[in-house]
Amino acid sequence: MKMAILGYGVVGSGAYEVLTKAGYPVKRVLDIRPHAELGDVLTMNFDDILHDDEIGIVAEAIGGLSASYAFVSKALAAGKHVVTSNKHLVCHYYRELRELAAKNGVMLRFTSSAGGGIPWLYNLKRCVRCDRIEKVMGILNGTTNFILDAMIRDGRRFDEALSEAQRLGYAEANPSADIDGNDVARKIAISANIAFNTVVSEEMVLTFGLRNFRKSDLAYVSEKFGRTVRYLGYGARVGEGIALFVEPTLILPDSLEANVGKNNNMISLFGEVVGRLAFYGQGAGKYPTGLSLAQDMIDIYNGATAYLYEPEEVTVDNGAYRRKYFIRTKAQTPFDFYDHVDRVGDVSYIVTREISVAEMHDAAHLLLEEDADSFFAGFEPQPD
Amino acid sequence: MKMAILGYGVVGSGAYEVLTKAGYPVKRVLDIRPHAELGDVLTMNFDDILHDDEIGIVAEAIGGLSASYAFVSKALAAGKHVVTSNKHLVCHYYRELRELAAKNGVMLRFTSSAGGGIPWLYNLKRCVRCDRIEKVMGILNGTTNFILDAMIRDGRRFDEALSEAQRLGYAEANPSADIDGNDVARKIAISANIAFNTVVSEEMVLTFGLRNFRKSDLAYVSEKFGRTVRYLGYGARVGEGIALFVEPTLILPDSLEANVGKNNNMISLFGEVVGRLAFYGQGAGKYPTGLSLAQDMIDIYNGATAYLYEPEEVTVDNGAYRRKYFIRTKAQTPFDFYDHVDRVGDVSYIVTREISVAEMHDAAHLLLEEDADSFFAGFEPQPD
Numbered sequence: 072m073k074m075a076i077l078g079y080g081v082v083g084s085g086a087y088e089v090l091t092k093a094g095y096p097v098k099r100v101l102d103i104r105p106h107a108e109l110g111d112v113l114t115m116n117f118d119d120i121l122h123d124d125e126i127g128i129v130a131e132a133i134g135g136l137s138a139s140y141a142f143v144s145k146a147l148a149a150g151k152h153v154v155t156s157n158k159h160l161v162c163h164y165y166r167e168l169r170e171l172a173a174k175n176g177v178m179l180r181f182t183s184s185a186g187g188g189i190p191w192l193y194n195l196k197r198c199v200r201c202d203r204i205e206k207v208m209g210i211l212n213g214t215t216n217f218i219l220d221a222m223i224r225d226g227r228r229f230d231e232a233l234s235e236a237q238r239l240g241y242a243e244a245n246p247s248a249d250i251d252g253n254d255v256a257r258k259i260a261i262s263a264n265i266a267f268n269t270v271v272s273e274e275m276v277l278t279f280g281l282r283n284f285r286k287s288d289l290a291y292v293s294e295k296f297g298r299t300v301r302y303l304g305y306g307a308r309v310g311e312g313i314a315l316f317v318e319p320t321l322i323l324p325d326s327l328e329a330n331v332g333k334n335n336n337m338i339s340l341f342g343e344v345v346g347r348l349a350f351y352g353q354g355a356g357k358y359p360t361g362l363s364l365a366q367d368m369i370d371i372y373n374g375a376t377a378y379l380y381e382p383e384e385v386t387v388d389n390g391a392y393r394r395k396y397f398i399r400t401k402a403q404t405p406f407d408f409y410d411h412v413d414r415v416g417d418v419s420y421i422v423t424r425e426i427s428v429a430e431m432h433d434a435a436h437l438l439l440e441e442d443a444d445s446f447f448a449g450f451e452p453q454p455d
Numbered sequence: 456m457k458m459a460i461l462g463y464g465v466v467g468s469g470a471y472e473v474l475t476k477a478g479y480p481v482k483r484v485l486d487i488r489p490h491a492e493l494g495d496v497l498t499m500n501f502d503d504i505l506h507d508d509e510i511g512i513v514a515e516a517i518g519g520l521s522a523s524y525a526f527v528s529k530a531l532a533a534g535k536h537v538v539t540s541n542k543h544l545v546c547h548y549y550r551e552l553r554e555l556a557a558k559n560g561v562m563l564r565f566t567s568s569a570g571g572g573i574p575w576l577y578n579l580k581r582c583v584r585c586d587r588i589e590k591v592m593g594i595l596n597g598t599t600n601f602i603l604d605a606m607i608r609d610g611r612r613f614d615e616a617l618s619e620a621q622r623l624g625y626a627e628a629n630p631s632a633d634i635d636g637n638d639v640a641r642k643i644a645i646s647a648n649i650a651f652n653t654v655v656s657e658e659m660v661l662t663f664g665l666r667n668f669r670k671s672d673l674a675y676v677s678e679k680f681g682r683t684v685r686y687l688g689y690g691a692r693v694g695e696g697i698a699l700f701v702e703p704t705l706i707l708p709d710s711l712e713a714n715v716g717k718n719n720n721m722i723s724l725f726g727e728v729v730g731r732l733a734f735y736g737q738g739a740g741k742y743p744t745g746l747s748l749a750q751d752m753i754d755i756y757n758g759a760t761a762y763l764y765e766p767e768e769v770t771v772d773n774g775a776y777r778r779k780y781f782i783r784t785k786a787q788t789p790f791d792f793y794d795h796v797d798r799v800g801d802v803s804y805i806v807t808r809e810i811s812v813a814e815m816h817d818a819a820h821l822l823l824e825e826d827a828d829s830f831f832a833g834f835e836p837q838p839d
Contacts, residue, residue, distance in 0.1 A: 089728060093585040188729045190578055197574065200753055201477040202746060325716070327735065330709045339735075344473060344742045345572045351711065351723075351733035358728045362586060369584055376758045 072127035073098040074368055075120040077142055079106055079113075082156050082183070083132035085361020086368070095369060098126055101142075117142055121149055128368050131155040132361075140164055147171040147179065154367040156183035156360055162257045166270045166382070178377045180367035185211060185258035188359020189352040190366065191338045195265050202342035204266040206307040211258040213334030213354040214242045214249035215281050215302040220332045223299060228286050241334050241355075252278035252317040255304040259315055263306035266340065267313055269385040276304075277316040277389050277432045283446040284319055288399055291420055292321050292448070295413075296397070300448060301328045307392060313385050314392035316428045319448035321397055326451070389429040395450040396423040396431050402441035406434050456511035457482040458752055459504040461526055463490055463497075466540050466567070467516035469745020470752070479753060482510055485526075501526055505533055512752050515539040524548055531555040531563065538751040540567035540744055546641045550654045550766070562761045564751035569595060569642035572743020573736040574750065575722045579649050586726035588650040590691040595642040597718030597738040598626045598633035599665050599686040604716045607683060612670055625718050625739075636662035636701040639688040643699055647690035650724065651697055653769040660688075661700040661773050661816045667830040668703055672783055675804055676705050676832070679797075680781070684832060685712045691776060697769050698776035700812045703832035705781055710835070773813040779834040780807040780815050786825035790818050 074095060076083050079102035087109075090097050099120050100112050120126055129146040131153065133139045139160045146153050148171060155161060161168070161181045172179035182193040198204065210216050214236050221232035233250070236242040248254045256276035263271050281302050292298045298321035307314050322329055327349055331337045336354030341347050353359035395410075398421040405412070406423075408430065413420040423431070431447060438445040458479060460467050463486035471493075474481050483504050484496050504510055513530040515537065517523045523544045530537050532555060539545060545552070545565045556563035566577040582588065594600050598620050605616035617634070620626040632638045640660035647655050665686050676682045682705035691698050706713055711733055715721045720738030725731050737743035779794075782805040789796070790807075792814065797804040807815070815831060822829040 089585050095585075189732060190581065194574055194578070197750060197754075201473050201479075201749055325714045327711070327714055330711055330714055332709070337733075342746075344746050346737045346743060347735070348573065349721075349733075349735035351731070351735070353730050359730060362726075362728050365585055366581060370581075374758060374760045 072372060073125045074128045074130065074372070075099040075101065075126045077101045077117070077120070077129065077131045077139070078133035079104070079109070080132060080134070081357045082360045082364060083130070085357035086130060086132065086364040089358070089362050089365045090368065095372060099123065121145055126151065128152045128154065128371050130364055130368055131157055131160070132364060133157070134159070136160060136163060143168065144171060147175055147177060150175050150177055152178045152371045154180045154364060154371070156181070156364045158184040158257045158261060162260050162273050165261075165264055169382070172377070178371055178375070180371065181261070182367050183360050183363035185261045186336055186338055186350070187213070187352070187354035187356060188363050189336055189338065189350045189354065190363065191350050192262065192265055193367070194348070194350065195262065195340055198340060198342055198345060198348070199265060199268065202344040204340055204342055206305070206341040207259070207262045207266045207338065208303060208305050208307070208341070209338035209349070210301055210328055210331050210336050211255045211304045211338060211354065212249055212302060213336060214246065216331060216336070217241050217334040218250070218281065219300055219302060222286060222289060224332070226286075229284055250282045251280035255302070255317045259304035259306050259317060262338070263313060263315055266306060267308065267385055268380050268383055270382050271315060271385070271387055275315055275387040277428055279318050279432060279435055279447060281319055283444050285446070288446055291399070292397060296321060297324065298322060299324050299329050301331070303328070309391040310388060311386060312388035312391065314389045314428055315387055316389055316392070316432070319446070320451050321448050322451045323453070389432070390427045392428045393425045394452060395425055396447050397421070397450065398423065398438065398445070398447045400438045400442050400445035402438045402445060404437070404441065456756060457509045458512045458514065458756070459483040459485065459510045461485045461501070461504070461513065461515045461523070462517035463488070463493070464516065464518070465741045466744045466748060467514070469741035470514060470516065470748040473742070473746050473749045474752065479756065482507065505529055510535065512536045512538065512755050514748055514752055515541055515544070516748060517541070518543065520544060520547060527552065528555060531559055531561060534559050534561055536562045536755045538564045538748060538755070540565070540748045542568040542641045542645060546644050546657050549645075549648055553766070556761070562755055562759070564755065565645070566751050567744050567747035569645045570720055570722055570734070571597070571736070571738035571740060572747050573720055573722065573734045573738065574747065575734050576646065576649055577751070578732070578734065579646065579724055582724060582726055582729060582732070583649060583652065586728040588724055588726055590689070590725040591643070591646045591650045591722065592687060592689050592691070592725070593722035593733070594685055594712055594715050594720050595639045595688045595722060595738065596633055596686060597720055598630065600715060600720070601625050601718040602634070602665065603684055603686060606670060606673060608716070610670070613668055634666045635664035639686070639701045643688035643690050643701060646722070647697060647699055650690060651692065651769055652764050652767055654766050655699060655769070655771055659699055659771040661812055663702050663816060663819055663831060665703055667828050669830070672830055675783070676781060680705060681708070682706060682834075683708050683713050685715070687712070693775040694772060695770060696772035696775065698773045698812055699771055700773055700776070700816070703830070704835050705832050706835045707837070773816070774811045776812045777809045778836060779809055780831050781805070781834065782807065782822070782829070782831045784822045784826050784829035786822045786829060788821070788825065
């Protein structure tokens with residue numbers, strides 16, 4: 072059985088290098104640009120891969136939705152195993168790609184779509200076979216972690232840290248997907264699908280960005296609460312449903328996440344049997360992510376089999392997950408869940424009672440209307 | 456294909472519960488004591504398992520060397536896959552059990568023998584397929600980490616913390632395997648065998664215990680160097696060989712290991728391609744370790760195949776790995792590698808120049824002859 076890679080960008084070329092160096096048979100690489108080093112391996116015509124019966128494993132690293140969806144669905148329908156690093160694709164078409172794979176008796180793997188080089192989804196899936204996952208939680212975006220680390224350790228302002236991230240290639244010219252939380256929301260949706268054996272979409276994940284976080288917020292939460300800040304995604308069983316949200320979070324300085332520096336990621340699962348397992352590493356980059364894509368391909372090459380279950384219908388309920396929040400705003404209208412308000416000039420620093428994630432995100436919309444720079448962060452509870 | 460478990464102690468009974476709850480076919484459990492809840496599944500005769508052709512996967516959770524070796528080698532020779540949590544067995548008989556498995560075309564898995572509930576060896580092995588591992592390093596013993604955490608966070612003395620660990624069942628009445636480092640040395644030998652595709656034995660691992668660590672040492676290294684302490688095992692490529700050692704280590708308070716609390720473990724691999732990956736969780740206990748044993752069994756049940764390579768001969772050379780050391784001793788004889796000596800009463804607090812691990816362990820033998828309470832710890836270098 073031979074392999075093909077769709078897309079020779081950052082991740083695709085990383086996977087190609089890793090696989091060929093280790094001696095695995097990559098027969099074809101699809102790309103629209105010429106790459107002399109690929110010689111006859113390069114093709115610009117997907118049919119060369121689709122109609123080649125020797126090719127049994129197709130890795131998609133094109134990104135986006137349209138071409139990737141067309142190629143991946145055709146490959147699955149033709150009975151080829153598919154591996155992808157494309158979180159947008161996996162998030163958007165999970166139900167149908169999953170069904171298409173099952174119908175054709177082939178595997179669909181996407182470990183590198185969340186956590187980059189960390190074998191996160193792969194180990195999560197392995198755990199689900201014989202444990203009940205209560206919660207997944209963690210640092211899933213390297214850019215925002217880099218920004219926080221630069222602010223906390225090096226005393227940078229948010230805009231300085233963001234510029235530095237852009238200069239180093241960690242953040243795009245338009246950094247919205249990172250700092251407004253959409254990237255983490257997708258990764259949480261994908262993780263929740265595995266953890267809770269269901270199908271949720273990224274729109275169900277309540278998301279508050281890191282965009283409005285300021286050095287003065289950091290100084291305040293550090294001095295008043297002895298807390299530091301990380302940008303965390305959550306998926307948690309609560310009541311009969313699950314909560315899915317992404318928020319700046321106030322954590323204790325001696326928690327594991329507090330010392331995750333630079334653009335690294337750390338993601339944890341909390342299993343009924345195994346307890347907490349945490350996984351740390353590079354959440355992005357040519358070689359880490361390319362390697363993770365390659366690892367899924369090698370698993371299939373070595374004969375790994377799928378352990379698919381019928382997905383269960385699970386209710387997403389962000390009204391049931393409750394915690395305290397910190398809010399900084401110039402908005403004047405008070406909410407009845409304010410527990411303590413500290414005014415400094417025209418700025419209010421607020422601690423709420425325990426309220427639900429849904430209540431906080433609803434309130435945030437109103438706060439942002441009055442003061443577009445308003446910021447909030449959830450209090451991660453003290454461990455037992 | 457059905458499963459059998461040898462031994463119904465802590466780990467074996469944990470695995471049995473996990474497997475039966477998840478619906479996997481455990482046909483037989485071997486134990487020398489009656490267990491009413493097992494009904495007809497219990498046998499006291501290994502031949503009932505060995506000669507049962509339905510049983511294709513045998514998990515060994517007896518511990519020790521003699522019975523376990525006899526049963527495991529017979530099972531492999533009979534063409535049954537073997538999974539074990541027994542670090543003593545894996546360490547002592549690795550070369551021959553590996554060859555026996557290869558010869559009979561069956562798998563030998565032992566993820567739960569190092570790291571307890573953490574899928575450490577499993578992921579390490581997966582990485583080795585297409586990456587070059589430069590170093591493995593981490594907290595591999597929950598008892599000593601519990602003791603350090605109790606001393607650092609709760610201000611306990613070493614003996615108080617040890618008693619507490621014994622009361623909670625984390626440490627044996629004779630705690631030597633934990634606090635003198637033999638347990639970690641075995642886990643490092645097993646990890647090195649996977650990481651560097653070789654066969655080393657625990658005797659090659661230079662080991663210095665935590666036994667002589669005192670509250671006053673903690674206060675000194677905290678005040679003078681801003682360091683905290685963890686008990687770490689190392690396996691690292693250096694020059695043409697590898698270094699293997701276990702030492703109390705002075706680490707920075709913002710390193711990942713510094714916030715691993717209670718009896719948890721954290722183990723890292725450093726790959727040329729993937730960079731650092733760290734794995735955190737419960738390193739021992741009925742359910743975490745039982746689950747990990749069960750996971751290896753389920754992998755094989757689902758058709759996992761081995762990726763065995765011929766082991767390479769690798770030289771163990773602890774003379775090539777160099778770092779600075781902290782020493783506390785009443786011994787009077789100075790060594791020429793002392794860089795700074797601070798005398799308080801009859802106690803010398805010493806910082807050495809960069810010396811090799813071998814030099815330090817040789818010197819420690821002499822220091823202990825003069826002062827049996829002497830203590831040393833390696834300085835983990837500042838990260839780049």
